[in-house]
Amino acid sequence: MAKKINQFNLDEIFRHLRTNIEFSQMDDAIKVINVVSTNPNEGKSTVSTNLARIFADKYARVLLIDADLRNPSDHKMYKVSNARGLSNLLSRYVPGSSVLGYEEIVQLQFSNDSLLYFLPTGSRVPNPTEVLSSHKFEEFLASAREEFDYIIIDCPPVNRVSDGIPVSNAADGTLYVVSSKETDKRAAKAALDDMVRSGANIFGIVLTKVEELKSKKYGYGYGYGYGYGNEEKK
Template sequence: MAKNVIRKNDDMNLDEVYRQLRTNIEFSQMDETLRSINVLSTNPNEGKSSVSLNLAKIFADKYQKVLLIDCDLRNPSLNKFLRVSNSKGLTNLLTHYQKGDLIQEQDELKIIDFGNNTQLYFLSTGSKVPNPTEVISSRRFSTFINEAKKQFDAVIVDCPPVFAVADGIPISHVVDGTLFVLSAKDTDKYDAREAVQDLQRNGANLIGVVMTKVPGFRSKHYYGYGYGKYGGYGDSND
């Protein structure tokens, strides 16, 4: 019984921190609408995908149409978190998508129901392709993201790590803002600085930094937040 109470309190704390992070993002640039955000990190296993998923869910608590896209075409993970098939997804959709098509009507799109009137539209990576960078850098992908920004209240894009491949940079060019994730436990500060500078040098609109795996918390997943030079910070343990 005590364990259940602790877990419930942990979940409530996690949701509250993400609500604050959502609010910080919404008010981070008052003169511009941040409808689409990509989330990336320096290296794998720094909590990036967990941040993407939890942030998308908390946006879905407030808005009716929120789209979460897994763009880590080499190492997809969100479909595993959500326990849905990855047989069809982004790569399959892009083979036939045309400007103006209603994204909600695409067969590759999945609806995740969290209960309490919270639904999330999810697009997994889909079939493996031999040229992920070319797919992400294509005009059709750019068109798709621009259409998604028109058709959804919020679009959250989970990207591969910066030091793994360069796919996150072209994605940063087509979204409204970039959220950078680093791990208090795993991320080398010099690597993080280099990654941030590389993003800024390539024109990314860096709106926040989320710090994961902050020590001193009891739960498996705890997040802090705040906005400083680069934005916010939080914590995840995956």
């Protein structure tokens, strides 16, 4: 039976991914990053939460937004309430106002004293796609850009709903998560093609649940692979 990768190795993998993202923006700044996958259970939320945490190790103001309004999970990982969040904030958001002034954004303190700002999904809404494609959401992101160094958005799987399309268009770039165990290649390519046609900037692919080579120290485990550029999307 495979062992899970230990926390030290996991952090190193995400630090490497963070560095690749930092160096990928020589020409166009990538500040707002949307994370999507083809289907549920492919590691999308794990990538979002760990990447946000590792960015928070280096940058003072990093915001993680759980935009999976249909099936939120990030609040469970951090063990915080989901009673109020993105949907509640947008319902009363005043364009141009300070994002940090809204109580829906909670501060998460980690053992190394790093601080991550987190916005859960909040109250359930009957029209998630309309909420995420609204002018209010765009205006909120515009203000958040001015107050945060990086913004990581965890979006719903694109093969189930179209919520990720407007968010990807509003973001600077999209990380596409592919599971080596579950993802169907044809479905992933079709979803990627649809997103690109809709104007999304797919700047990276993250491969999850990769069985590592056996070593005397760690045995078998799972890790994350990543790549950038058009070649990785084929």
